[in-house]
Amino acid sequence: MKRFEADVVVVGSGLAGLAAALELAPLRVHLVTRGVLGADGATAWAQGGIAAAVGPGDSPAAHARDTLAAGDGWSEPRAVEALTAAGPAAIAWLQARGVDFDRDGAGDLALGREAAHGRARIVHARDRTGAEVARALSARVREVAHVRVFERARALRLASDGAAIAGVHTVARGGVRTHVAPCVVLATGGCGQLFRHTTNPAEATGDGLALALEAGVRLRDLELVQFHPTALAAGRDPMPLLSEALRGHGARVVDRGGCRFLALAHPDAELAPRDVVARAVARQMRAGGQAFLDLRPLARELGERFPAAAAACADAGLDPARDLVPIAPAAHYHMGGIATDLAGRSSLPGLWACGEVAATGVHGANRLASNSLLEAVVFARRAAADIRARGGRGGDPGLAPARPAPASRPQRAAVARLRDVMWEEVGLLRQGDGLRAALREIDQSLRVLPPGPARDRARVSRALAAAALDRVHSRGAHVRLDEVVKGSVACAC
């Protein structure tokens, strides 16, 4: 039997991975990540901020009510309570590790307001909150002695005998290595890159889901994908995000003629829930129209309060003081994922998951804005506490590494096609025929793709499309145009 070289392997260095790694002290941690600490994953791109009931008159119970309402009856109340109750302590934990949030004139935390939140409760660092969080926690991880960092290393397979975890097989600079450990924490983020249009970074290919599928780990709610309504439609891949907070500050969604068409879709218009706004924008575009964000009402403060949005407009050659900014929906956040309990435990002994790759039940069928960073830090800390309480004991090591297949040109073409199919048939507005056609095409790819990252993507895409086909009723972000209503098929358009 091999000796364990670490107590825990953490895969991913977004907020969930960084928080878990820090909180696992004094256990010996290998932190394996595809990119480079501080600039890696969706965390570094997060703009709006982190929701927490820290303001006067606010309470975790009020935050929980808003979260449950957004989740469309699909959230787990216990998970929501655990999340919202831990919000204030999570913000304090981040501050204690050097995260510098914006403050108001009185020196208190400055709080933003976002759609579907009953009050201002978004803690932020201008519109670069994620970058600030990643900066501070990465610096801390580099200082501590219990974490060894392995950058530009991609986890390929879980080492597992089917009964318990033995570590992770990774590839870095062409070489395969196994990190042998009894506990593994998957914090690999989302899967937006499965879709043609996404706000997610290149690393968000659903690798954690592929690893879990391969190991027979239980997944849930895979069909629940949130599409952001206001990605900047200027031909970039991934698409730059124009944060929800812009609408909270007075930005308007309009058609080419300046008509605020959202007012027809929902009484709250620009502050309607994200999925309502996304579908209204998608329908506007399907009907041959265009959609724009009118940033002129806040053009003066844009550079100061929303530097990321200002920079994205400038990169696209747009002047927000003068031009309407073209927008389109894009795959943004995955509510589904590896099924976990409130301690982050998966169905496989020795495997924990946290952050966007996990499905704790917090978000239900629709995530409330700015709850995901909170979830990442709260449930990473819970998972780390659970592992510590077990003394870092998990499974037995001893499995041989799998050999990765190098990506070839035909595989890149297959990936591009898969992204198109996922966008067209498994995107915002779904129907049975389209989902079945998507499954046929994905199955064809699976027949020819050799083992490796492209095949892994196809497998995750298949699981997501199959889950969307199974769920015949619309719920939250999952919309079936052919929804079965009282035994008949009705168009929900």
Ligand SMILES: Cc1cc2nc3c(=O)[nH]c(=O)nc-3n(C[C@H](O)[C@H](O)[C@H](O)COP(=O)(O)OP(=O)(O)OC[C@H]3O[C@@H](n4cnc5c(N)ncnc54)[C@H](O)[C@@H]3O)c2cc1C
């Ligand atoms: C543009 C944008 C803006 C957002 N704004 C907000 C916001 O304001 N508030 C909010 O709450 N949420 C926001 N979100 C969502 C939020 O950023 C994410 O849900 C959250 O950061 C996820 O954190 P994570 O640690 O789970 O994953 P990530 O931060 O995505 O990190 C995943 C990590 O896993 C690594 N990884 C992936 N696969 C592998 C592999 N095979 N091997 C090794 N490493 C791997 C990646 O390299 C990365 O380090 C935003 C998302 C985007 C895309």
